[in-house]
Amino acid sequence: MKMKKTTVARIFWVGAGVCVIASGLYFMGMIPLFACAALLVVAFPVTILSLFFSWMAGESGGDIPFIGY
Amino acid sequence: MTSRSSGTDMIAELVLATLFGLLLLGLHRKLIARIQRRPGPPVWQEILHMLKFSFKTTWIPKTASPVLFVGVVLIAIGIWTAAFYVLISGGSLLVILGIYMLHKIVEHGFGLSSGSPYGKYGGVRSVISAASEIPLFVSVAVIAVYTRSLDLSVIMQYQQVHGPLLIIAFPAACAMFLVILSKMPFGPFSIVEAKELVSGYKTEHFGIWRAGLEICNGLKTFVLLAVFLAVFIGLLSLPWLLVGMILMIVLLAFACAVTPMMSPFDSVTIQMLVTGLMLGYAAVVLMVVHP
Numbered sequence: 001m002k003m004k005k006t007t008v009a010r011i012f013w014v015g016a017g018v019c020v021i022a023s024g025l026y027f028m029g030m031i032p033l034f035a036c037a038a039l040l041v042v043a044f045p046v047t048i049l050s051l052f053f054s055w056m057a058g059e060s061g062g063d064i065p066f067i068g069y
Numbered sequence: 070m071t072s073r074s075s076g077t078d079m080i081a082e083l084v085l086a087t088l089f090g091l092l093l094l095g096l097h098r099k100l101i102a103r104i105q106r107r108p109g110p111p112v113w114q115e116i117l118h119m120l121k122f123s124f125k126t127t128w129i130p131k132t133a134s135p136v137l138f139v140g141v142v143l144i145a146i147g148i149w150t151a152a153f154y155v156l157i158s159g160g161s162l163l164v165i166l167g168i169y170m171l172h173k174i175v176e177h178g179f180g181l182s183s184g185s186p187y188g189k190y191g192g193v194r195s196v197i198s199a200a201s202e203i204p205l206f207v208s209v210a211v212i213a214v215y216t217r218s219l220d221l222s223v224i225m226q227y228q229q230v231h232g233p234l235l236i237i238a239f240p241a242a243c244a245m246f247l248v249i250l251s252k253m254p255f256g257p258f259s260i261v262e263a264k265e266l267v268s269g270y271k272t273e274h275f276g277i278w279r280a281g282l283e284i285c286n287g288l289k290t291f292v293l294l295a296v297f298l299a300v301f302i303g304l305l306s307l308p309w310l311l312v313g314m315i316l317m318i319v320l321l322a323f324a325c326a327v328t329p330m331m332s333p334f335d336s337v338t339i340q341m342l343v344t345g346l347m348l349g350y351a352a353v354v355l356m357v358v359h360p
Contacts, residue, residue: 019080020080022079023079023080026079027079033154033158034158036079037079037150037151037154037158040079040080040083040150040154041147041148041150041151041154042147044083044146044147044150045142045143045144045145045146045147045150045281046143048146048281048284049142049143049146049277049281052123052277052280052281053127053277055123055124056123056124056125056126056127056276056277
């Protein structure tokens with residue numbers, strides 16, 4: 001299964017948006033720290049991996065995996 | 070560490086902690102190499118590793134369970150992100166203890182998800198190496214006897230009044246140091262990463278999955294060292310916290326460089342012996358502090 005560059009880029013922007021909005025809401029005192037942290041715990045890993053995918057996805061067809069001698 | 074962060078700080082602190090943790094791991098490798106009279110990689114090698122893997126072609130092996138294979142990477146970063154926020158909010162040490170245990174389950178998941186025999190053996194060894202967490206339980210019990218709380222903020226306040234627990238409960242600090250040593254790469258208890266298992270539980274996680282694992286390792290290193298300093302030294306300003314972490318890495322690097330990796334059996338035996346000693350110490354502390 002291959003993901004399109006545009007799809008992973010969208011996932012990245014959604015993840016980054018959740019991180020920024022959660023931090024902003026905490027800063028404005030609208031949500032407590034644990035709620036902000038809970039959102040970041042979920043969004044941060046997704047954001048990071050989708051960022052990596054967004055600069056790699058669709059760039060190549062993949063190598064032939066090593067299957068032993 | 071107990072002050073409330075502003076909104077942007079919440080993300081910036083997380084990213085900087087990850088990068089500093091990776092830098093500490095690089096310093097760890099460099100110091101081990103220099104002690105062993107090798108040139109070693111540059112200090113920023115782990116950051117380069119993370120970036121390098123993020124540019125590698127990535128796929129999911131045919132033998133893997135795709136959901137678990139990808140899910141464990143997300144969970145690994147997620148649990149240490151949670152540990153980081155527990156730390157900076159001065160939350161419960163019990164939650165961090167739970168995350169230390171959870172990390173072993175995640176390592177197990179890494180190994181089993183790929184379907185590779187090397188990964189599976191690495192996963193099994195990570196379960197065996199959970200024995201290294203038992204001295205931690207006793208350390209935490211001793212801390213609770215002294216401070217009557219397991220909240221990091223209360224433990225730090227206690228030390229502002231009574232002095233560092235490093236002096237008051239030195240054996241507990243040694244036991245927790247052993248726990249950190251067991252989680253460092255190239256250490257005597259690093260049986261999950263032994264060379265006969267290729268790369269152990271992470272053998273099949275390459276490319277972007279490995280880059281995610283590197284991020285997890287950076288954050289884990291930062292949290293492990295910062296929690297140790299918070300529990301046994303107390304509240305530190307940021308520069309002193311960073312200096313303390315570098316000093317701890319120097320100590321850990323010396324311990325790793327001069328000690329050969331043990332067999333799984335010896336590793337567990339030593340950790341159980343330490344646990345026995347710590348139980349005796351905890352009983353004495355309990356009788357002296359609360360007669």
